[in-house]
Structure formats: structure tokens, C-alpha cells
Amino acid sequence: MYMRILVTGIAGYIGSHTALELLNAGHEVVGFDNLCNSSEESVRRVRALAGRPLRFERLDLLDAAGLALLVKEGFDAVVHFAGLKAVGESVEKPDLYRRNNVDGSANLLAAMRAAGCRRLVFSSSCTVYGEVKKNPVDESHPRSAVNPYGRTKLDVEDLCFDLAKREKGWDIALLRYFNPVGAHDSGRIGEDPKGLPNNLMPFVMQTAVGRREKVRVWGNDYPTPDGTGVRDYIHVVDLALGHLAALEKLPSFGGARAINLGTGRGYSVLEVVKAASKAVGRAIPYEIQPRRPGDSAAIWGDVALARETLGWSAARDMDRMCADHWRWQKNNPTGYAS
Numbered sequence: 001m002y003m004r005i006l007v008t009g010i011a012g013y014i015g016s017h018t019a020l021e022l023l024n025a026g027h028e029v030v031g032f033d034n035l036c037n038s039s040e041e042s043v044r045r046v047r048a049l050a051g052r053p054l055r056f057e058r059l060d061l062l063d064a065a066g067l068a069l070l071v072k073e074g075f076d077a078v079v080h081f082a083g084l085k086a087v088g089e090s091v092e093k094p095d096l097y098r099r100n101n102v103d104g105s106a107n108l109l110a111a112m113r114a115a116g117c118r119r120l121v122f123s124s125s126c127t128v129y130g131e132v133k134k135n136p137v138d139e140s141h142p143r144s145a146v147n148p149y150g151r152t153k154l155d156v157e158d159l160c161f162d163l164a165k166r167e168k169g170w171d172i173a174l175l176r177y178f179n180p181v182g183a184h185d186s187g188r189i190g191e192d193p194k195g196l197p198n199n200l201m202p203f204v205m206q207t208a209v210g211r212r213e214k215v216r217v218w219g220n221d222y223p224t225p226d227g228t229g230v231r232d233y234i235h236v237v238d239l240a241l242g243h244l245a246a247l248e249k250l251p252s253f254g255g256a257r258a259i260n261l262g263t264g265r266g267y268s269v270l271e272v273v274k275a276a277s278k279a280v281g282r283a284i285p286y287e288i289q290p291r292r293p294g295d296s297a298a299i300w301g302d303v304a305l306a307r308e309t310l311g312w313s314a315a316r317d318m319d320r321m322c323a324d325h326w327r328w329q330k331n332n333p334t335g336y337a338s
């Protein structure tokens, strides 16, 4: 079924990979981004990789009038990635995060409502589970916010749940991602964090390419098999394909539903460093440091609902995640500026 899809935050890490898979599946894609955490070069590369037209607009979610005008053009569905995602920055600037992520999403919902477009896929996060009581964590686990960034995800989920309850006709997938890593296997698009990476995989790969001296392993005294934190890493292309599956199944949703997107399997920090070293072909140096405040010991997802409702599950393993992330990093040592 051919669709005309609007992608917000298209120049970002997950948006660019998803746009490529949507184009490859034959859909028409229009995307926008304010480029506050990305570069238009990613969109140019997606266009070249797909070999198909891809319209890009520079637009801010907070520009309600501009947004309304664009959405009014008519789309079968919207995939909403645009948002700020740095946990530490959100603690410093909670108002900025609320305005950008929550008010921005409210603008989008209002524009969709006015245009009669009621199909949405939203980037939620496993951060909504807060301190996890039991792994694997499923969608019925109580939600809580452990930082202002996480609070914005809870709030946007609630905007969607409330709207879908109040008005008939909405089909909304709230996709709760675990830890996205990896890159498209062309090595042309990938994650390009600004400044010092917060996340593990980009830090590991920047160390491998010589931009960082060593990986700082935040704590080895957690109650996990090797003492380091355990997470559910998911290949960004699998994640992108999860969005495609959600878009195809949306018409049968009849309301808003939250769905985990992960692999269902946890890896420790040291297991990731080891797998990355194998992909790179030499040992990546690391050093054990004290725990990072706010980190939990372990979280991985129950992914049965995604399998059942979307007919989707992740196919790419940790070796593939590392090999693909490394190809991108090696070919583009300083990201899109390379």
C-alpha cells in the first residue's frame, strides 16, 4: 500500500535511516527539520542512496503556522522524530525541553487534526519505564520520569492517549525504543553526535577512530554478570523497519498503543566493548570509572507485542551493529563534516 508520509526530524540519526527505508519501500517522503542537532548532508545522502526524490523543508515544530501549512498539503501518516534528546542538558534546561518536545508535539497534533490526518508514529523511549522492577520490561510496566527528558516522553504519550480516547479515528503508535546503535551498511549515513558523546556506542567508535583516548566504563559494581550496565541495543536499520511495519499496521490500531522496539536481549558495557573491538580488529582501550549518576543497572525489553501486532522483530545482532557502526565511523571520522 503506497503512502505519502511526513517525517519530522528527518535529518537526525533515526529519522534519516527511517526515511531511507520508507523510500526503498516505495513510499513518498516529505521531511522537515530545524537542523538544531543535525546537518542537511544526511538528507542529501539519503536521497542519493534511495535514488528517488525526497523533499526537505527547514522548519521548526514551534512554528505552528508553518507546520499547519505543510501538514495541510495532505499526508497519509506522520512519523514524528523531531525533539531534543540529551538527558544531561534536559536537567539544566527543563523548560527548553518541555517547550520544544511537548509544545512542539502539541503543535503537530493540532496541525494534523486541522488537516484531517490522524495516523501518527511517535518516537517514545524505554526511559518511560523509569527504575525497572523486572526484566524483560513489557508495555504494562508502570511509567515514571527520572529526568526532564523522560518527562517529555511521558507527556507526549499522554497527549496522544488522551486525544485518541477523546476523538474517534486516531491511529497512533507510540514506539518505545531501547538503545539504537549501528548505521546503514553503505557506511554513508550514521549517528553524528555533537561534542562529547553521551551514549556508549558512539564513544566506543570515536575511541577506535582515535578521537578519544579511552572508553570510560561507568561502574563495574552493578548487580549484573560482569558488574557493568546492561542494555538492549538495537540496530538502527531494524528500528527503521519497525516504523515501516507500524505504518503498515496503523489502520488496524483504532486508538493509541505503546509498543517496545528492542531485541529482547541485554548486553553489558564490557560485552559491547569486546564486540566493537572484534569489528575494529584491535582492542579498544577502556578504563573503569565510578558509576554515572542516574544510570540503572540493567534494562532490556519484552518484544512480544511488536512481534504480535506489527509482525516485526529485530534481525541484526551485536556483531552486525558494531560492524556497521564502525564502517560509518571509519569512513566519516568526523561525521557529516568529514
Ligand code: NAD
Residues within 6 Å of the ligand: 008, 009, 010, 011, 012, 013, 014, 015, 032, 033, 034, 035, 036, 037, 038, 039, 059, 060, 061, 062, 080, 081, 082, 083, 084, 085, 100, 104, 123, 124, 125, 126, 177, 178, 179, 180
Ligand atoms: P537526533 O537528534 O539525531 O534527531 C532529532 C532531530 O530532530 C534532529 O535532526 C533535530 O535537529 C530535530 N529537531 C529537534 N527539535 C526540533 C524542532 N523543534 N523542530 C524541528 N526539528 C527539530 O535524535 P535521534 O537519535 O534520531 O532521535 C529521534 C527521536 O527518537 C527523538 O525524539 C528521541 O528522543 C527519540 N529517541 C532516541 C533514542 C536514542 O537513543 N537515540 C532513544 C529513544 C528515543
Ligand code: WQD
Residues within 6 Å of the ligand: 085, 087, 124, 125, 126, 127, 178, 179, 180, 198, 199, 200, 201, 203, 215, 216, 217, 218, 219, 228, 229, 230, 231, 269, 292, 295
Ligand atoms: C549505555 C550503558 C552506561 C557511556 C540513554 C538515555 C535514554 C535513551 C537511550 C533516549 C550504560 C554505559 C555509557 C559511556 C559507559 N535515549 N556507558 N560509558 O543511559 O541506557 O540511555 O540513551 O530516549 O533515555 O538515557 O544509554 O548509551 O548512555 O549508556 O560506560 O561513555 O553504557 O552506564 O550502562 P542509556 P547510554
